Amino acid sequence: NSKAVYQRYTGWYDGNPANLAPLPPVERGRKMVEYMGGSAAAIARARQDYEKGDYRWVAEIMNAVVFAEPDNQDARFLCADAFEQLGYQAESATWRNAYLLGAHELRHGLPKLNRVPVREDFISAITIPMFFDYLAIRINAAKADGKRIIINWTFGGGEDAETHVSTLENSALTYLTDTHIDVADAHVRLNRDVLNAMLMKRQSLMQALAAGQATLTGSAAMVADLFEMIDDFPINFPIVE
Numbered sequence: 001n002s003k004a005v006y007q008r009y010t011g012w013y014d015g016n017p018a019n020l021a022p023l024p025p026v027e028r029g030r031k032m033v034e035y036m037g038g039s040a041a042a043i044a045r046a047r048q049d050y051e052k053g054d055y056r057w058v059a060e061i062m063n064a065v066v067f068a069e070p071d072n073q074d075a076r077f078l079c080a081d082a083f084e085q086l087g088y089q090a091e092s093a094t095w096r097n098a099y100l101l102g103a104h105e106l107r108h109g110l111p112k113l114n115r116v117p118v119r120e121d122f123i124s125a126i127t128i129p130m131f132f133d134y135l136a137i138r139i140n141a142a143k144a145d146g147k148r149i150i151i152n153w154t155f156g157g158g159e160d161a162e163t164h165v166s167t168l169e170n171s172a173l174t175y176l177t178d179t180h181i182d183v184a185d186a187h188v189r190l191n192r193d194v195l196n197a198m199l200m201k202r203q204s205l206m207q208a209l210a211a212g213q214a215t216l217t218g219s220a221a222m223v224a225d226l227f228e229m230i231d232d233f234p235i236n237f238p239i240v241e
Contacts, residue, residue: 029067039065043074050082055089058082063240066106070241079240080106102240113236123196128155128162131195132175135230141171143229149222152180152187155195168226186218198227 004010013020022028036042042065046058062079065072080103087099104111126134149168154161165184166175188205194213197203205224208214216223 025067029064032061032064033068036061039069039072039075043072043078046078050078053085055082055085059086066241076106080104098239105238105240110236110238115235117232117235118200120196120200123199124193128164128192129175129177132164132166132173135166135199136173136175138230138233139168139171139173140229140231144168144171144173147225147229149226150181150184151223151226152184154187154189155192157189166226168229173226184218185222186216186220188214188216188223190214199230 001010023031033039033042036045042061046061049061050058059079059082062075062082065075066079069075083099083103083106087096087103090096090099101111123131123134147168149166151166153164153166155164156162162177163180164175164177165179165181166173190208190213194203194208198205198208205214205216205220205227209216209220
């Protein structure tokens with residue numbers, strides 16, 4: 001069913017109508033806590049179930065309390081304890097890691113990762129068409145809303161020069177290879193390493209132009225706008241909340 005999942009024809013839905021459109025986690029958590037007589041009562045019952053070794057149930061109920069009351073440390077720590085026990089019992093390394101990461105997050109917050117969103121050796125290794133595909137993924141649709149920008153790009157010089165046209169329209173970036181459009185908003189000529197530096201935000205377009213590392217005819221503001229729309233994806237995010 002992978003094709004059907006991709007087409008959004010099938011996915012998470014298990015066929016039970018009760019699971020078709022459940023409440024969002026925060027609202028669901030608040031209603032569950034209310035039905036259980038408040039968070040104090042829920043935590044007291046959950047501690048008893050924890051002593052019985054009913055860790056899956058404790059994790060589920062305390063997860064609801066955490067969404068209802070994110071600052072409730074008792075609920076966070078009891079949920080973390082349940083996750084930790086489930087992690088110790090898990091035979092699958094993937095399950096164990098998920099449980100233990102969730103426990104760490106509830107107790108200490110997000111772990112600090114010494115990583116960058118994208119490595120420069122990756123950017124340098126991909127082809128120009130792949131570069132534009134990658135750029136299209138990182139376009140922030142909200143920032144691009146209502147804007148239309150067409151840019152002619154020339155990379156390198158002589159017989160080895162590559163020409164491409166990028167078009168931003170309807171909040172999507174597309175491109176054509178070996179093409180030139182006369183009505184483009186700008187024409188940029190630069191080497192690939194300069195483009196890499198711009199994407200890594202080590203150098204702006206205006207700095208490259210001032211240093212003679214790029215030439216531009218047309219609207220420099222349009223090109224700068226395009227790079228302002230590039231999202232930086234977070235490399236870390238909460239898995240519990």
